[in-house]
Amino acid sequence: MKEYFQGDEFKDISKNGKDRKWKERKINNLNLAKIFDSLDYPDSFIFNIKSCAEYLNFKRSSDGSLRLFQMYTCKNKQCAICSWRRSMKYQVQISKIVEEAMIRKPKGRFLFLTLTVENVSGEGLNNELSLLSEAFNRLMKYKKVSKNILGFLRATEVTRNESMDTYHPHIHVLLFISPTY
Numbered sequence: 001m002k003e004y005f006q007g008d009e010f011k012d013i014s015k016n017g018k019d020r021k022w023k024e025r026k027i028n029n030l031n032l033a034k035i036f037d038s039l040d041y042p043d044s045f046i047f048n049i050k051s052c053a054e055y056l057n058f059k060r061s062s063d064g065s066l067r068l069f070q071m072y073t074c075k076n077k078q079c080a081i082c083s084w085r086r087s088m089k090y091q092v093q094i095s096k097i098v099e100e101a102m103i104r105k106p107k108g109r110f111l112f113l114t115l116t117v118e119n120v121s122g123e124g125l126n127n128e129l130s131l132l133s134e135a136f137n138r139l140m141k142y143k144k145v146s147k148n149i150l151g152f153l154r155a156t157e158v159t160r161n162e163s164m165d166t167y168h169p170h171i172h173v174l175l176f177i178s179p180t181y
């Protein structure tokens, strides 16, 4: 069991040996606060981002491992800490959904589908996302598609091409389909 003393650098290592990289994530979070500051966002808004995970309260389990017990999160969509926590929460939820789907429809099959469009400028991004979403809804309503679909999970992602200063919106879909598709 590792004991910590004042001035020691804290390392949060998961059960499978992965460093949870609080320091790197907190640095990214502070950089985000700086960006919002340079865009003249209100002080209270900046303060909220900076407060994210400023204090971490861990509890020691009986096996000696540390478990995160309490922390404040800013809930900002761009925050590196919050999006990491959100994705962990989704992973748990998704595995529960998949498990339940397999119980209810044991013959169902899973397929991954990625739908993309050409890169767009920052100004065009909002409109492109609406178009992409509309197109997806249309696709799911096609008879050939809809009659074979038992369910789906959808996540929209936008990546950035820094050298071209463009954005790449795309949709990831986990399809649950009937075996006769």
Ligand SMILES: [Zn+2]
Pocket (backbone or CB within 6 Å): 029, 049, 052, 053, 073, 074, 075, 076, 079, 080, 081, 082
């Ligand atoms: Zn946050």
